[in-house]
Amino acid sequence: MNRIPNHDSTHRSNDAVCWGSFYALTIVVSAMLFFPYVYSGSDFNPGPGLILLAITFLTIKRWTGAFLMVLCQTMLLLLEPQASHQQVFKHGLVWLALPVFLIMAVSRFRTLQERNPQTLRGVFAPVASFATNVAVPTSLVQNFGSAVVQLLRTGLLITGCSISAWIIMKMVPIGDADIGFSTLREFRLKASGYRLLILGLSIFVVYVLTWIAVTEISWRKLSPSQASIFLRSVFIKYYHRDLRMITLKRLKIRRKRARSIQPVSPDEFPAAVKGKT
Amino acid sequence: MTARSRWLVLLAVCGIGLGILRNQHVLAWLSLTVLLWLFAEWLCFYWRLYVELPRLKIRRLINGRSDTSAFLWAGRKINITVEISTRNCTLGPVVLIRDCLPENLVVEDGVCETQLLSRFATAAFTYEARVCGAGAAVLPGYRITLQDAQGFFAAERFVPDEKRFRVLPAFANVSESQPIVKRINSLPQHGIHRLQRAGLGSELLELREYVPGDPPKSIAWKVSARRQTLMTRQYESEVPVRIVLFVDGSISARIGGFGCRLLDQMTFVAGSVARSAISVGDPVGAVLFDERGSRRIAPSGGDRGFYKLLEALSDFSTNPAPPPQRLSRALLAATLRLCGERHPELLDPRINQVPFTFRPFRPSKRRDRYQRSLVAAILAEAYGLSAPQLLELVHDDTMMANHAQQFLADAGVSWMDPLVQTRDRGFHDGMATMELLSQALADSVAHARDNEVYVIMANLLECATNISHVLPAIKMALARHHRVVFIVPTPTFRRPASSINTDSAVTLQSLLAQAQDLRTKELASRLQTALHRLGARVSLSGEAEAIRLVLSETALARNGRVTTAGAR
Numbered sequence: 141m142n143r144i145p146n147h148d149s150t151h152r153s154n155d156a157v158c159w160g161s162f163y164a165l166t167i168v169v170s171a172m173l174f175f176p177y178v179y180s181g182s183d184f185n186p187g188p189g190l191i192l193l194a195i196t197f198l199t200i201k202r203w204t205g206a207f208l209m210v211l212c213q214t215m216l217l218l219l220e221p222q223a224s225h226q227q228v229f230k231h232g233l234v235w236l237a238l239p240v241f242l243i244m245a246v247s248r249f250r251t252l253q254e255r256n257p258q259t260l261r262g263v264f265a266p267v268a269s270f271a272t273n274v275a276v277p278t279s280l281v282q283n284f285g286s287a288v289v290q291l292l293r294t295g296l297l298i299t300g301c302s303i304s305a306w307i308i309m310k311m312v313p314i315g316d317a318d319i320g321f322s323t324l325r326e327f328r329l330k331a332s333g334y335r336l337l338i339l340g341l342s343i344f345v346v347y348v349l350t351w352i353a354v355t356e357i358s359w360r361k362l363s364p365s366q367a368s369i370f371l372r373s374v375f376i377k378y379y380h381r382d383l384r385m386i387t388l389k390r391l392k393i394r395r396k397r398a399r400s401i402q403p404v405s406p407d408e409f410p411a412a413v414k415g416k417t
Numbered sequence: 418m419t420a421r422s423r424w425l426v427l428l429a430v431c432g433i434g435l436g437i438l439r440n441q442h443v444l445a446w447l448s449l450t451v452l453l454w455l456f457a458e459w460l461c462f463y464w465r466l467y468v469e470l471p472r473l474k475i476r477r478l479i480n481g482r483s484d485t486s487a488f489l490w491a492g493r494k495i496n497i498t499v500e501i502s503t504r505n506c507t508l509g510p511v512v513l514i515r516d517c518l519p520e521n522l523v524v525e526d527g528v529c530e531t532q533l534l535s536r537f538a539t540a541a542f543t544y545e546a547r548v549c550g551a552g553a554a555v556l557p558g559y560r561i562t563l564q565d566a567q568g569f570f571a572a573e574r575f576v577p578d579e580k581r582f583r584v585l586p587a588f589a590n591v592s593e594s595q596p597i598v599k600r601i602n603s604l605p606q607h608g609i610h611r612l613q614r615a616g617l618g619s620e621l622l623e624l625r626e627y628v629p630g631d632p633p634k635s636i637a638w639k640v641s642a643r644r645q646t647l648m649t650r651q652y653e654s655e656v657p658v659r660i661v662l663f664v665d666g667s668i669s670a671r672i673g674g675f676g677c678r679l680l681d682q683m684t685f686v687a688g689s690v691a692r693s694a695i696s697v698g699d700p701v702g703a704v705l706f707d708e709r710g711s712r713r714i715a716p717s718g719g720d721r722g723f724y725k726l727l728e729a730l731s732d733f734s735t736n737p738a739p740p741p742q743r744l745s746r747a748l749l750a751a752t753l754r755l756c757g758e759r760h761p762e763l764l765d766p767r768i769n770q771v772p773f774t775f776r777p778f779r780p781s782k783r784r785d786r787y788q789r790s791l792v793a794a795i796l797a798e799a800y801g802l803s804a805p806q807l808l809e810l811v812h813d814d815t816m817m818a819n820h821a822q823q824f825l826a827d828a829g830v831s832w833m834d835p836l837v838q839t840r841d842r843g844f845h846d847g848m849a850t851m852e853l854l855s856q857a858l859a860d861s862v863a864h865a866r867d868n869e870v871y872v873i874m875a876n877l878l879e880c881a882t883n884i885s886h887v888l889p890a891i892k893m894a895l896a897r898h899h900r901v902v903f904i905v906p907t908p909t910f911r912r913p914a915s916s917i918n919t920d921s922a923v924t925l926q927s928l929l930a931q932a933q934d935l936r937t938k939e940l941a942s943r944l945q946t947a948l949h950r951l952g953a954r955v956s957l958s959g960e961a962e963a964i965r966l967v968l969s970e971t972a973l974a975r976n977g978r979v980t981t982a983g984a985r
Contacts (some may be wrong), residue, residue: 205567206424209451213432216444235443240450247421247567251511254568255532290510290566297461298454305449309442336437343452350456354463361467365760366768369794373770375804380772387808 204250205243212239240298308342422455422569429455455569462570465508466563472504475559475576477516485580488731491551491681492587494525498543499559507536511564514542517575517758519829521554521584521675522546549676551586551684552734555579555829560758573761585727586681586734588688589961620653658699658868658971659716661861662687662726665875666707666733667850668740670906674831682906682958683874684730689964690872694971695723702726705733706857708740708849713864739826739837744818746785747835752821753788755828756795769794789817796820847880851887858890862897872967874904878937881944891951901953902970904963905944907937911958 216235362370376383429452436445476483478498489495499516515530527544548554558577564570624637627647640648664687670679691701695718702716703726714729716722742748756764763769771790777783793810796802800820802810810817825836854875861871871894877884894901909930937957945955954970956963 204421204424206421206428209425209428209432212447213428213435213444216441216447217435217439220441220443236447236450239447240454243425243451244567247569250421251564251566251568252534255511255513255534294566297457298450301453301457302446302450304453305446308449309446336434339433339437339449343449347456350460354460357467358463361471362768363762365798366762366765369763369798370768370770372797372804372807373768373794376808377770377772380774380808383805383808384812387805387812391809391813 205247208239208243208246212242236302237298240302241295244294244298308339311338311342418459419568419571421567422458425451425569426455458565458567458569462563462565462572465565466572466574469503469506469508470561470563470574472506473508473561473576474502474504475514475578476500476502477556477578477580479580486582488583488585489548489554490587491548491584491676491684494545494547495522496543496545497529498541499531501531501533501537501540503538507538508533510534510536510566511568512537513562513564515560515562516544517557517560518546519554519556520831521549521552521829522556523549548584549674550678550681550734551584551731552675552736553731553829554582554584556582557759557828560761575759575761583728583731584734585724585731586684586688588685588692588727589964590689590692621650622653623651624648625651658694658870659866660690660694660699660701660870660872660967660971661716661865662690662701662703663854663857663861663871663873663875664703664705664730664733665850665854666705667853667876668708668832668837669847669850669879670707670876671736672832672837674833677910678832679876679906679908680734682910683904684734686874686904686963686967687730687872688727690967691723691726693964693968695719699971703729704857704861705729706853707733707737708853709737711853711857711860713861736826736832739822739832741815741819741822742838744814744821745835745838748818748821748825749785749789749792751830751835752792752796752824755825755830756792759828760795763795763798764791786811792821793817796824799824847877848883848886850875850877851880851883855887855890858887858894862890862894862899865897865899868898870900870902870967870971872902872904874906877903877905877944878907878940881940881947884944884947888947888951891948891953895952900970900973902967903944903948903953903955904967905941905955905957907941907958909933909937909958911960 220235429448432448433445433452436442436448476499478500479487480496481498497516499514501514510533512533513530514533518524518529523546525545525547527542529542529544529546531540531542533540557579558575561574561576563572563574624640625648627636627641627649631649635650635652637648637650664680664683666680670683672678675681687703694701698718700716700718700722703714705712705714712729712733714726717725769791771787774786777786790811793807796810796817797804797807800823810820822836830836854873854877858871858873877887880886891901941955941957948955954966956966
């Protein structure tokens with residue numbers, strides 16, 4: 141009994157502190173790396189600068205991964221040159237890695253924050269403890285260890301995803317309009333439209349295949365009650381019109397019959413009963 | 418899929434489109450990476466849901482024991498420990514496990530749930546809960562919320578682990594004050610009392626003149642010689658005193674949360690009186706009456722008899738099927754909430770499919786119809802209804818209301834709004850209670866022997882103005898030389914204050930409490946006047962005073978006196 145760890149609120153808050161700290165660190169690194177891009181040209185461009193400020197300062201309080209995604213995409217849309225396939229954007233890997241890690245960190249942090257709303261206060265606790273030479277709690281150190289392990293695991297997953305994305309993009313005939321057979325000339329497609337079509341189709345095929353596999357597994361794992369409800373509801377869905385008509389008719393007859401049985405008034409009592417009473 | 422991931426998917430798809438169309442490779446690459454990452458997380462989540470979650474093993478220990486059925490005591494605290502382990506794997510990262518509690522259990526210390534934010538193999542949590550009222554407590558199982566680390570996907574499951582407990586009523590050990598009438602010469606057998614009426618006991622009651630037919634051995638020769646006339650020794654009677662507890666379980670006594678019902682007051686008094694009476698050897702029986710009929714428990718003594726009585730009271734305190742009522746939005750909402758808590762996997766729209774219809778047109782009504790269809794499917798599954806009956810549930814309000822009420826009652830929901838509407842019940846319930854009581858009293862008198870004490874616990878306050886309906890039955894019981902004591906429970910669980918100072922009330926709550934006290938006091942005084950006139954004793958609420966009153970009446974019945982002052 142004593143060997144079983146008891147997951148208390150301290151554990152939860154420490155975990156959140158780890159992820160919050162990582163998130164804050166990612167924001168700082170992002171700001172440092174992307175700052176030169178804002179002032180790279182001869183003219184000052186206020187748009188990316190404002191977005192960068194928003195990413196740096198306004199995300200810690202409320203914003204979620206979706207907001208960060210929008211901001212990063214907007215920055216790329218504004219800053220990335222429209223290049224051919226060979227001309228890869230300078231520091232493209234950094235532009236890829238940092239936003240994804242940022243989204244991962246903020247999503248994880250928000251998930252922990254939902255569980256414990258007080259986590260935001262403790263984000264800078266480790267920094268404060270280092271600054272004031274106060275010993276960092278052992279549990280916090282352990283949590284940092286587990287958080288790093290989880291971070292590495294997710295990092296590996298994201299790396300795998302980015303490599304897969306790169307492979308998929310390589311499969312798409314970007315930049316070379318005459319690649320493969322003469323589809324473009326045959327169907328009078330625009331090059332960009334053709335690329336989009338191929339990419340969308342590839343993703344769709346992968347998704348459908350996986351979806352079929354997952355649905356098959358989940359169907360086989362259904363509990364008897366789930367299967368029973370599914371069958372009953374599908375049966376009703378198919379024969380809904382007929383069954384509904386029968387049911388409503390039956391209810392109507394039942395109500396009519398109930399209404400026809402009126403309470404007997406004293407005047408309608410048989411004479412014999414009246415005599416007895 | 419949560420809103421968080423939906424937005425990301427939408428943005429990623431838009432990003433891919435823009436990146437490809439505008440020839441911005443990094444933008445397309447980033448968006449595609451995010452999309453693939455979400456896809457990978459989805460696969461991992463399904464793996465956890467369908468492969469790892471079924472390996473979860475949860476064990477509940479109540480006061481250190483893992484029995485599937487046992488008995489608990491009302492008003493006492495229990496210690497619940499939940500141990501979680503996985504077989505040959507780990508589960509996580511975000512798992513919320515909650516022990517679903519019935520309304521009869523209230524958490525006093527700790528929380529009945531745990532959040533596991535990283536992968537785990539074993540975990541445990543402990544909390545303390547208080548049992549509110551007598552009846553039954555069913556712990557149905559655990560509700561598990563599974564999430565991925567980033568909160569992109571979430572699923573809820575219910576793991577059944579039913580434990581059914583019989584909750585015995587609480588009782589108090591009230592010390593009995595025995596008036597000493599006479600120094601005793603010989604101790605009677607345990608449970609046999611010296612009734613100060615003529616009988617065949619060993620104690621002398623009185624001397625009287627000889628009457629033809631008296632046994633010759635009872636003639637007091639010395640006294641006869643002194644008085645020059647034949648005198649006969651009259652001995653005391655030695656009889657057991659039987660206590661019969663009448664417990665009212667009508668609708669009005671069952672309405673309210675567990676521990677706050679009038680029935681809980683009555684079972685507390687019944688348990689306390691039984692404990693005290695049985696400890697001095699008096700057999701205690703009961704008549705439990707409600708709308709379903711009455712159940713008679715023959716008087717018995719000893720610990721075995723006491724527990725038999727408590728078990729009967731516990732079964733009686735379990736709420737039966739509630740009285741039918743009209744379907745309301747609140748009733749449907751409560752049923753849907755319970756379905757969401759106990760059967761979250763059955764509310765999945767992929768499993769529980771609702772056919773598309775054009776009508777009703779209004780969005781709010783469409784939503785209501787959709788929710789009703791979901792609930793109907795779950796009720797049909799719970800009560801084994803066919804597909805046409807399921808459709809009937811969707812369209813027939815009466816049928817839906819009955820099944821929803823049954824579902825809530827089976828889950829241990831107390832008789833309160835929306836399960837039972839309490840408005841405008843007072844007068845009719847009072848009349849019904851009086852009829853039931855009269856019937857139960859008449860039956861009991863028919864079965865009774867001499868010298869019984871009837872302790873009537875019924876909600877008679879509401880019918881204080883029409884108490885004449887029950888008076889014939891009381892008169893009959895008194896005419897048969899039984900003692901009758903009334904314990905009338907009060908809504909506030911206490912006696913109304915003797916003097917109510919209306920000036921001191923400043924808040925609305927205190928004003929309402931005072932109004933309630935005034936009303937109770939007025940009704941109680943009417944009731945007391947009517948019943949005192951017949952010779953029955955009345956006490957209010959389930960306090961120690963009421964128990965003492967019953968015990969003092971029992972003491973009087975034991976020695977055959979009429980009042981504590983000594984008149985016979």
